[in-house]
Amino acid sequence: MNAIFVVVLAMGYVEARTEILSQTVNHMELSSEEMIADSIFEELKDEAAAQQEPWNPWASQFFPCVKEEYENTGLYELLLNMPKGAVLHVHPSAMGDYYALFDLVSVRDDCYFNPSYGSFELFMDSVPESEWLNVSEMLASAFDEAAMRDSLINYIVIDEDDEYLPDVWAEFEQMFGRVGGLFTDPAVAYHYIYQAMYVYALIDNVQHIELRAHTPSAASVEFYLGVVDSLAEQGIDISVRIIYCDSRYLFPGETIENFRERIVSSMKAAADLMVQYPGIVVGADVYSEEDKGATAFYMAPMMEEAREYSMAEYGFELPLFLHDGESSFPTGVPDSPVSLLGPYPGNVNNNLIDAYLLGVERVGHGIELAKLPELAEMYAEEGIPLEICPVSNQILGYVPDLRNHPAVPLMRNGVRISISPDDPAMFGYTGVTFDFTVAVLAWDLSLSDVKRLIMNSIEDAAMTDSEKDELMSLWQNEWDEFISFTIENR
Numbered sequence: 001m002n003a004i005f006v007v008v009l010a011m012g013y014v015e016a017r018t019e020i021l022s023q024t025v026n027h028m029e030l031s032s033e034e035m036i037a038d039s040i041f042e043e044l045k046d047e048a049a050a051q052q053e054p055w056n057p058w059a060s061q062f063f064p065c066v067k068e069e070y071e072n073t074g075l076y077e078l079l080l081n082m083p084k085g086a087v088l089h090v091h092p093s094a095m096g097d098y099y100a101l102f103d104l105v106s107v108r109d110d111c112y113f114n115p116s117y118g119s120f121e122l123f124m125d126s127v128p129e130s131e132w133l134n135v136s137e138m139l140a141s142a143f144d145e146a147a148m149r150d151s152l153i154n155y156i157v158i159d160e161d162d163e164y165l166p167d168v169w170a171e172f173e174q175m176f177g178r179v180g181g182l183f184t185d186p187a188v189a190y191h192y193i194y195q196a197m198y199v200y201a202l203i204d205n206v207q208h209i210e211l212r213a214h215t216p217s218a219a220s221v222e223f224y225l226g227v228v229d230s231l232a233e234q235g236i237d238i239s240v241r242i243i244y245c246d247s248r249y250l251f252p253g254e255t256i257e258n259f260r261e262r263i264v265s266s267m268k269a270a271a272d273l274m275v276q277y278p279g280i281v282v283g284a285d286v287y288s289e290e291d292k293g294a295t296a297f298y299m300a301p302m303m304e305e306a307r308e309y310s311m312a313e314y315g316f317e318l319p320l321f322l323h324d325g326e327s328s329f330p331t332g333v334p335d336s337p338v339s340l341l342g343p344y345p346g347n348v349n350n351n352l353i354d355a356y357l358l359g360v361e362r363v364g365h366g367i368e369l370a371k372l373p374e375l376a377e378m379y380a381e382e383g384i385p386l387e388i389c390p391v392s393n394q395i396l397g398y399v400p401d402l403r404n405h406p407a408v409p410l411m412r413n414g415v416r417i418s419i420s421p422d423d424p425a426m427f428g429y430t431g432v433t434f435d436f437t438v439a440v441l442a443w444d445l446s447l448s449d450v451k452r453l454i455m456n457s458i459e460d461a462a463m464t465d466s467e468k469d470e471l472m473s474l475w476q477n478e479w480d481e482f483i484s485f486t487i488e489n490r
Contacts, residue, residue, distance in 0.1 A: 024412060027448035037486045038447040044075040048441055059402040059442035062163040063391050064428055070437050078486065079440070080433045082450075083478035086208035086457035086471070087200065087432050089364050089387035089420035092224070093176065093183065093214070096196030098156050098425045102149070104191065105182050111135040118155035118174070121181030122188065157428050158395055168397055169289045175426050194227050196430060201231060201238035204431035207475055208461055210241040212285060212321075212364070215266060221277050239471070241282045241462045243321050244270035248286040248293030263299055267306030271318050274310075282462035283319030283361060290326050296354035303358060319361045319462070324351040325386075326365035328398055332372045352379075362387055362460060367398060369415065370406035380414035385460040390439050391429075392422035402442035411449075418457035451479070 030038060051069065052058055058066040070076055105111045110123050112132040121132065135152065142148035154161065156179045158172065165171050183189040200206040213220060221242060228240050246266035250259050263286065270284035284306070286299060303320060310318040329349040352369050356378060363369075366386035369376045379386075388407045393399045399406070411417050419439055421432045439445060445453075458472050 027446055028452050030448055030451075031483075033483050033487065034447065034451075037483045040486055040490045041075075041078065041447040044073070044078055045440065045444075048073040048075045057403070057441075059438065060400070062160065063394055063434075063438070064158060065160040065163065067428060067434070070434060070441075073437070075440065076433060076437045079436045079450075080203070081205060081485070082436075082482055083205045083207065083454070083475055084419075084432055084436065084457070085206070085454040085475050086210065086418070086461045087206050087420050088210045088362065088385075088418055088457055088461065089389060089422060090209065090211060091214075091423050092193060092196075092211045093180070094423035094425040095200075095211075095421075095430065096192050096425050097199070097430045098179065099153060099428075100195065101179075101182060101188075101192055101425075102153050102156070105188060106135045106139060106149070106152075109134070109136060111182075113138065113152060117178065119178040119181060120156070122185050124185060156426065158426055159428060168395065169292075172396065172423075172426060173289065190223070190227065193224070194230060196425075197227055197231055197238060197240075198236065199430050200432075201236050204433055205478070206238065206432065207478070208239045208241075208458070208463075208471055210243060210282070210462060212245045212287065213242050214245050214247075215269070216242060216244060216273065216281075218273065218276060221273065221281060225280065239463075239467075240280070242273075242277075242280060243283050243285050243462070244273060244281060245285045245287050247288040248290070248299065248323075249288045250294070259294070260302055263294075263302040264305050267303060267318060268309050271306065271310035271314060271316075274316075274318075275314050279464070279467075283321050285321045285323060285364065287323040287364070290323065290351065291329055291349060295349075296322065296324055296351040296358070300354055300358060317359075320355075320358055321362050321364065321462070322351075322355050322358070322360050323364040324355045324360075324366060325349070325363060325368035326393075326396075326398065327351070327368050329368075330371075331368050332375075356382075356384065360384060361462065365389065365393070366410075367393060367406040370409055373413075376410060376413060376415055380416075383416055385416040385418060385456065386410065387420050388417045388439075389420050389422035390435050390442070391424070391427055394438075395427055402438055405439075405442065407439075408443050416456050416460060417453065418460060419453055454479075 051073065058069055105122065108122065112121050112123055112128050113135050114121070114132050116131060121128065139145050139148055156175050162168065162171065183192070200209055211224065224240055224242060228238065231238060244266065246263060250256065267284050270281065273281040307318045310316055327349040331349050333348055349368055352363065352366060352372065352375060355363055356375065362385045364387050369379060369386065390402055390405060393405065394402055407417050419432060419435050421435050424430050436450065440450065458468060458475060461468060461471065463471065
């Protein structure tokens, strides 16, 4: 006789079911005040659910098409006010508000648009070639200025019209090049990052943020620290850490040997900056579309070479925070011969195995871990965290229906996760509140679950233990105020 059936006979069906459920869903214990707030939280979830068609919920729809629906809920308003701890995964050039950025530069006489490439540029010192069109003149001469504005912004923001793009990643990555020319003016770059950090700290209620910066220099680090100092002078406090990143792509015209040299050089540069800015620059990463770039297995010797350098020169092993497991390929079967562009022709992504073997500090995304239960158990046992970016995962095509997000089974089986926004500027928003909102509704998270995710983000931040304790204490005070405010204003 089936053992489970014997238990059911002994306990009674309902009692046995309750026992299994208690072992499956492990909520944190809440205080009496938090339990009252949790009941309000559940009411707001129910109100949001009542606004949706049960057979076509927002979680199953392309996020840009339902962004306003999420935003117009009481749940979103509550989560906007909630202290969120740390954002551990965001790219600085895509962390802010591209709509506001466009409005800032489009009135300038030196802002131009190239229709052949869909790119923007600030020509501060010279007159552009004839193929470039002046943006302010385009807007002024347009029959419908608002429609022209929207059509231009569409080149740098993924919106509802992009739902059925044949290759959303290709469009997404081209956007970095299209918008990059707007940051050539240091004043524009400073304004953009300042406003973004302002929103995260003051509007979105984030206490700490870790930036995936592309090959930053010492000047770049000073730039970010300057923004933080300027905010602090205004009484707005947020702490920042920087993770040095480079692309896993083979660039046009780049030889394989050049690629290897570039990755090693970038990893060594990360170590150098860690010494120059201790406690600010915290490690290294590689990114770009994973399934079209070099595998972690291919790059492992390069990472180990850089670690040998950091150990010999500075006495520490370079920490790694790797983008891995952001894929739709099969996993967990033998690799075919590894090339620079991945394990073709088998189309297998086993990068999470190599991330584990490389002793990764955290993994960016890691959603493929759900396909490797034995490895997931190892991640859980070692406490290796995943930085989950739900809106990004849907828009880039990995999880079309967020109710089926791999983070849910991973979280329920003890893998540590936190919530981050990845590249929100290109997805039409800023901050991390939308990511929390979609996760709460798609995964039916309780207030206890959300609290655990936030505490994970602080515990898994790239900080010393004393810094984490200080950040946790700061967050706890704000959390207690949030709970009281929620109860008093319902």
